[in-house]
Amino acid sequence: MKLQGTMLVKENELYIGGVSCKELREKYQTPLYVFDEDLVRNNCREYVKHFRVNKENNRVAYAGKAFLPIYMCKLINEEGLCLDVVSGGELYTAYKAQFPMEKILFHGNNKTIEEIKMGVELGVGRFVVDNYYELELLEKICEEKGEKQAVYFRITPGIEAHTHEYIKTGQIDSKFGFTLSNGELYNALEKLNNYKNIELVGIHAHIGSQIFEVEPYLDEVKIMMNLVKEIKESYNIDIKEVDLGGGMGVYYTEEDKPKTIKKFCEAIIEKTEEVCKKIDIKVPILIIEPGRSIVANGGSTIYTVGAMKHIKGIRTYVSVDGGMTDNIRPSLYQAGYECAIANKIGEKRKNQVTISGKCCESGDILITDTNIMDIKSGDILIISSTGAYGYSMASNYNKITKPAVVSVQNGKSKLICKRQSYEDLFKLEVV
Ligand code: LLP
Numbered sequence: 001m002k003l004q005g006t007m008l009v010k011e012n013e014l015y016i017g018g019v020s021c022k023e024l025r026e027k028y029q030t031p032l033y034v035f036d037e038d039l040v041r042n043n044c045r046e047y048v049k050h051f052r053v054n055k056e057n058n059r060v061a062y063a064g065k066a067f068l069p070i071y072m073c074k075l076i077n078e079e080g081l082c083l084d085v086v087s088g089g090e091l092y093t094a095y096k097a098q099f100p101m102e103k104i105l106f107h108g109n110n111k112t113i114e115e116i117k118m119g120v121e122l123g124v125g126r127f128v129v130d131n132y133y134e135l136e137l138l139e140k141i142c143e144e145k146g147e148k149q150a151v152y153f154r155i156t157p158g159i160e161a162h163t164h165e166y167i168k169t170g171q172i173d174s175k176f177g178f179t180l181s182n183g184e185l186y187n188a189l190e191k192l193n194n195y196k197n198i199e200l201v202g203i204h205a206h207i208g209s210q211i212f213e214v215e216p217y218l219d220e221v222k223i224m225m226n227l228v229k230e231i232k233e234s235y236n237i238d239i240k241e242v243d244l245g246g247g248m249g250v251y252y253t254e255e256d257k258p259k260t261i262k263k264f265c266e267a268i269i270e271k272t273e274e275v276c277k278k279i280d281i282k283v284p285i286l287i288i289e290p291g292r293s294i295v296a297n298g299g300s301t302i303y304t305v306g307a308m309k310h311i312k313g314i315r316t317y318v319s320v321d322g323g324m325t326d327n328i329r330p331s332l333y334q335a336g337y338e339c340a341i342a343n344k345i346g347e348k349r350k351n352q353v354t355i356s357g358k359c360c361e362s363g364d365i366l367i368t369d370t371n372i373m374d375i376k377s378g379d380i381l382i383i384s385s386t387g388a389y390g391y392s393m394a395s396n397y398n399k400i401t402k403p404a405v406v407s408v409q410n411g412k413s414k415l416i417c418k419r420q421s422y423e424d425l426f427k428l429e430v431v
Contacts, residue, residue: 001382001384017034017036022342025302029404030302043261047261048079048080050266058269061243062289063246063290064090066392067389067391068093077098088114113137116141117141126151126152129153130176130177130178151199153203155204156179160207161213162209190235202242202284203243205223207247208247210292214263217271222271225276228242228281241287246288246293250388252296252385258293272286292388292389299388301327303383306321316353318354318372319355319356320355324359325394329393337384353370360398391417401419401422402419
């Protein structure tokens with residue numbers, strides 16, 4: 001398991017943020033999400049610095065869907081980032097965290113009337129308008145409330161990138177955004193004249209997630225900048241802001257070779273300047289929306305090892321006290337992870353085992369066939385890089401309670417989300 005951030009080995013024990021996993025288990029029990037605050041803050045700072053947030057007014061909007069407790073909203077605000085929300089629930093979380101509403105981008109391909117009203121009333125900075133339906137609702141609601149709303153149009157630019165490959169197609173087959181290749185976007189732009197309460201200030205696209213290459217982004221830059229020029233020439237609208245979405249890849253296992261935040265940001269900015277110069281337009285304000293690349297490596301999950309089953313000649317199953325309820329990604333996307341035994345971290349990996357969860361589901365496997373130290377029931381198993389889309393996608397399947405989240409920093413631990421109790425499971429039930 002690659003040591004990330006503040007992870008440190010001392011006398012065969014793994015420490016994160018200066019706190020041993022043993023101590024964390026004693027204090028908070030398992031399963032437990034551990035949040036390496038220095039690592040996450042450092043990622044934010046790298047983005048702010050290399051995306052030239054202070055120098056050139058570019059913006060980094062953290063994609064809250066990756067992990068959004070109130071604590072995280074506050075951290076994001078302290079670090080000078082904007083926030084991308086995709087639902088009334090995420091927006092309300094930001095509101096509870098007193099996140100500045102003007103720094104919020106409101107996404108979603110099917111915002112409800114209530115969500116749109118909430119966004120307008122709270123004063124979110126930008127609606128990322130996804131379709132005609134939303135455009136009409138938003139106009140009507142803004143008119144009723146006497147508000148003018150700044151928006152971006154979400155565009156489906158015909159680039160789809162996933163991890164190791166990307167395709168450039170007409171890509172009409174997406175539920176998101178105004179499609180570029182079939183003229184949908186131009187229809188929407190024409191309609192704008194009828195909407196007096198909506199101001200189009202930017203365009204947005206998101207080309208995928210867990211992407212390692214920069215080329216798809218550079219192609220995206222080209223398309224978007226040309227669009228800025230075209231929209232000015234054909235519709236006389238000044239597009240001042242261009243949002244390139246998120247998706248920057250991270251390390252989960254040795255197969256993953258992500259770019260540094262610095263390299264990634266520099267490549268985008270350089271390409272933007274080059275294209276703008278070539279087509280003779282002013283460089284717009286750039287926005288990116290990283291989620292995973294801010295929090296993934298900052299999160300680890302610690303479990304206690306329970307039952308073990310050895311099937312001779314086939315495999316050994318090692319079951320932990322969590323599973324697909326706290327990390328759905330292996331079952332949902334066949335996502336790979338690395339693990340170790342935190343209380344034997346210095347020892348050799350002599351055995352091959354499969355780490356399984358405790359759900360009544362054969363597919364509840366966290367890691368298949370991994371090499372591990374000599375493992376016994378009661379050991380502390382750690383899976384690294386679970387910080388993105390782990391807690392945010394957690395469920396109560398089998399009425400398993402959600403783990404607590406603890407932030408660790410400078411030798412201290414701090415509870416940021418309590419463990420769900422059995423009683424919490426009935427909060428919504430009317431009995
Ligand atoms: N912006 C938009 C419009 C998005 O749709 C997304 C992710 C992001 C930003 C952030 O992407 P990131 O930097 O985190 O890759 N549950 C999946 C990931 C789904 C991502 C959906 N959209 C997973 O666990 O891999």
